[in-house]
Amino acid sequence: MIPGDFDYHAPASLGEAIALLNELGDEAKILAGGQSLIPAMRFRLAAPTNLIDINRIQGLDYIREEADHLAIGAMARESSLEESEVVQTRYPLLADTARVIADPLVRNLATVGGNIAHADPANDHPATLLAYHATVVAQGPSGTRTIDIDDFFTGLFENSLADNELLTEIRVPAPRPGDGGAYVKFERKVGDYAIGAVACQLRLEGDRIAAVRLGLTNVSPVPMRAVQAESELLGQSISEDRLEAAGQAAAAECDPSPDLRGPEDYKRDVIRSLVKRAVRNAAARSRGEHVEVSH
Amino acid sequence: MSQHEVTVTVNGEEQKATVDGRTLLVHFIREQLSLTGTHIGCDTTSCGACTVLLNGRAVKSCTAFAVQADGGTVETVEGLADGKELHPLQEGFWEKHGLQCGYCTPGMIMSAKDFLERNPNPTEDEIRWGISGNLCRCTGYNKIVEAIQYAAEKMRDDDSAEEATA
Numbered sequence: 001m002i003p004g005d006f007d008y009h010a011p012a013s014l015g016e017a018i019a020l021l022n023e024l025g026d027e028a029k030i031l032a033g034g035q036s037l038i039p040a041m042r043f044r045l046a047a048p049t050n051l052i053d054i055n056r057i058q059g060l061d062y063i064r065e066e067a068d069h070l071a072i073g074a075m076a077r078e079s080s081l082e083e084s085e086v087v088q089t090r091y092p093l094l095a096d097t098a099r100v101i102a103d104p105l106v107r108n109l110a111t112v113g114g115n116i117a118h119a120d121p122a123n124d125h126p127a128t129l130l131a132y133h134a135t136v137v138a139q140g141p142s143g144t145r146t147i148d149i150d151d152f153f154t155g156l157f158e159n160s161l162a163d164n165e166l167l168t169e170i171r172v173p174a175p176r177p178g179d180g181g182a183y184v185k186f187e188r189k190v191g192d193y194a195i196g197a198v199a200c201q202l203r204l205e206g207d208r209i210a211a212v213r214l215g216l217t218n219v220s221p222v223p224m225r226a227v228q229a230e231s232e233l234l235g236q237s238i239s240e241d242r243l244e245a246a247g248q249a250a251a252a253e254c255d256p257s258p259d260l261r262g263p264e265d266y267k268r269d270v271i272r273s274l275v276k277r278a279v280r281n282a283a284a285r286s287r288g289e290h291v292e293v294s295h
Numbered sequence: 296m297s298q299h300e301v302t303v304t305v306n307g308e309e310q311k312a313t314v315d316g317r318t319l320l321v322h323f324i325r326e327q328l329s330l331t332g333t334h335i336g337c338d339t340t341s342c343g344a345c346t347v348l349l350n351g352r353a354v355k356s357c358t359a360f361a362v363q364a365d366g367g368t369v370e371t372v373e374g375l376a377d378g379k380e381l382h383p384l385q386e387g388f389w390e391k392h393g394l395q396c397g398y399c400t401p402g403m404i405m406s407a408k409d410f411l412e413r414n415p416n417p418t419e420d421e422i423r424w425g426i427s428g429n430l431c432r433c434t435g436y437n438k439i440v441e442a443i444q445y446a447a448e449k450m451r452d453d454d455s456a457e458e459a460t461a
Contacts, residue, residue: 003339007297008362010318031360038319039340040357050318057362079352103428105343105406108352111361191341192429 003041010053014139014168017054022141022164024050031055032075032114032164033105036123053199057234069135069171070094078115091172092285093181095202096293097128101184103191113167116152119159119223122193126223127155127215128183129170129200137169144168153223171295178203178210180286182293185217187268188261194218195261196270198226198250200278204286207237214246214275219256219267226250229275231237238283246279247272301365305330306374314361321345322372323361329460332372336430343429346402347371353409355428372401375408383449384408384442393442395433396413406442415451420445 021028027047030153032055045281054060060075071092071291072081077257081087087227088095101107101115101124110259115125116136129149136147138161147160154160161167185197197217203210212233214226229250235244256267284291297316302309305328312327324333324347336344337460345356347362348370375382384404387393394400403426410425413418417425422443423436431439 001320002319003317005297008299008360010362022318031363034360034363035340036357038360041317042338055362103343104410104422104425105353105355106340106358142332177401187393 001042001044003038004044004047006048007050008053009050009119010056012056012058013059014060014166016283017052017057018139018164019143020050020052021166021236025163028052030077030114030117032117033077033110034114034117035102035110036114036120047052049078054166065174066088066171068174070174072112072172074111074113074166074168076112078102078110078112079104080113082107086247088177091181092291093131093183093199094172095127095284096183097124097199100185100187100197101125106191112170116170117159117161117167119153119155119157121153121156121220121223122218123223124183124185124194124197126218127199127217128181128216130223130225131201131213132172133179133201133213134173134262135171136167136204137171138162138165139168140165146171150225156221159225176203177204178185178286179281180204180284182278182281182291184281184283184293186274193261196254196256196274198271198274198278200282201274202233202282202286204283209233209238209283212279214250216250216254216271218261219254219271221257224254225287226253226271228253233279237238238279243276243279247275250275301362301366302369302456303361303364303366304368306370312361316360316362318361319357320347320349320359320361320364320369321356323364323440324356324369327361330371330373333387334398335401336403338399341430342399342402343357343426344399344402346405346429348405348409352364353406370405370408372404375404382408383446383453384411386449387442387446388439391442391445393434399429399431403431403439407446410444411447411450415454416441416448417447422447 028050031053060073062073134149181201199215202212229246232246251268251272334344336342340358
């Protein structure tokens with residue numbers, strides 16, 4: 001299967017890329033890692049008439065810690081995230097996620113920016129970045145703006161970037177004392193999309209959950225937070241009853257579609273169970289325990 | 296239609312060609328360069344039979360455009376042997392019977408090459424993780440893992456021999 005015909009552009013600078021986007025508007029798609037876009041083009045699910053390849057723009061592949069956040073450049077590959085020491089040591093939710101996205105070959109090209117810009121609820125980073133309460137930086141012809149991740153996903157494969165805007169950076173808040181996170185993914189085999197997955201980022205003050213956010217993968221048409229489940233946990237201490245209540249709330253508020261990965265009821269129950277596991281692991285990490293999340 | 300002049304160093308040799316924007320890297324390698332050791336399996340970014348090294352990293356060549364390799368390097372299975380002397384990975388697959396039908400083998404070997412460069416002394420689990428993007432329908436993987444273990448050991452020995460003579 002060969003993609004439909006298109007004009008290929010390889011700008012050397014961000015300015016040039018944005019000028020092209022501004023000129024071509026919704027006729028153009030950005031080519032970053034290409035690991036979702038190229039298959040979509042081969043299946044003719046996408047047939048952009050122009051591709052703007054941002055791989056040749058220097059200096060977009062950074063992963064660096066700033067004063068109060070981790071900055072991930074638009075072209076940072078999943079494999080770089082996986083190999084990053086700062087991610088491994090300080091951002092365990094991100095480290096868990098990077099390990100389970102597709103497979104090693106795909107991760108060598110796939111980018112974090114592309115993973116969320118694609119706005120596929122089956123992708124893994126939407127849930128983790130929702131849980132982290134990340135910020136997206138977008139650049140357009142009139143300058144740069146930041147977008148709260150809660151406002152970023154607007155529909156199935158739709159995000160709040162304007163047609164002439166490019167995602168340039170993702171900012172993940174730096175951990176504070178008592179913070180912990182975990183991503184628990186249930187998949188049929190390596191490389192498959194999740195049957196369901198849960199991202200949890202929380203802060204413990206003593207036994208009490210002082211802050212918590214939960215992101216869900218592949219159980220809704222739009223990447224979602226489990227806000228009802230969060231409210232079952234916030235301000236509470238962790239007990240089996242609380243975890244069960246949160247799990248049941250998430251199972252009720254998600255909206256999975258039956259498919260080859262299972263019927264709706266089954267997926268809801270997977271989410272119920274994974275919420276408990278993700279919160280338990282995140283809490284253990286916030287207490288400084290070493291936890292290997294198995295998948 | 297957008298056409299592009301590209302220069303790509305393939306297995307150490309500079310190749311100049313004209314490609315359509317939409318030409319996939321695997322089709323460029325197989326059809327324009329006639330290097331048919333790189334296979335097309337699933338055609339859907341799943342199986343890894345088309346794995347090559349692009350600028351040193353193992354990627355699925357069915358999921359990249361040829362024009363993206365312009366100015367870069369590509370390594371395929373044809374570039375591994377030194378004349379008649381097999382690369383340790385090829386030798387490993389031979390010695391340990393790491394293949395039956397052989398269709399996945401070039402991709403397995405190229406994945407393993409990238410992986411062993413990053414992790415020269417892997418555990419069995421790490422090897423299985425390293426080749427998790429490559430599917431094999433014959434072997435059940437055990438023989439492939441043994442082949443990669445054989446190659447890892449041989450490559451470590453070769454490295455230490457080089458250091459000793461340096």
